Amino acid sequence: MGQAVVMHAYVKDVLLRSRVDGLARAAGIEPRFFATPSALLEAGKPDLAVIDLSDRAGEGMELLSRLDGTPVLAFYAHTDDATRKRALELGARRVVPRSTLMKRFEELVKEVLAG
Numbered sequence: 660m661g662q663a664v665v666m667h668a669y670v671k672d673v674l675l676r677s678r679v680d681g682l683a684r685a686a687g688i689e690p691r692f693f694a695t696p697s698a699l700l701e702a703g704k705p706d707l708a709v710i711d712l713s714d715r716a717g718e719g720m721e722l723l724s725r726l727d728g729t730p731v732l733a734f735y736a737h738t739d740d741a742t743r744k745r746a747l748e749l750g751a752r753r754v755v756p757r758s759t760l761m762k763r764f765e766e767l768v769k770e771v772l773a774g
Contacts, residue, residue: 664772666690667705669722671714675757679709682764696722704729707771711735712742713757723749732771734760 666688670676676692683690690709693699696718699708708726712719712735723731723746730752735742737756746754752771760767 664688664707665705666707666709667699667702668692668709669696669699669719670711675711678761686765686768700725707732707768712746720745723751730771732767
């Protein structure tokens, strides 16, 4: 990717976070991961936010509702179409199943950043 992209991510699952970290680094992005939605919000506005919407507590969706104006790439469990629809309503630019995120990460990031 051209200039350095500031990517903040909220991914609670450790294994999934590791995979997203590897995909971001392979795309030339230095990701910052946050343990809580409030920590991510307090870190300032990134160029891109990557949010896992599959947590049972709904923290990912709550975070999405508070990221006004931040380009968001969100992902969810492949069987949860209601989550996808709600995330789009809340302003996420792209909402994809987790498997799609893993296969097309760099392409999806470019789409989100392009607007």
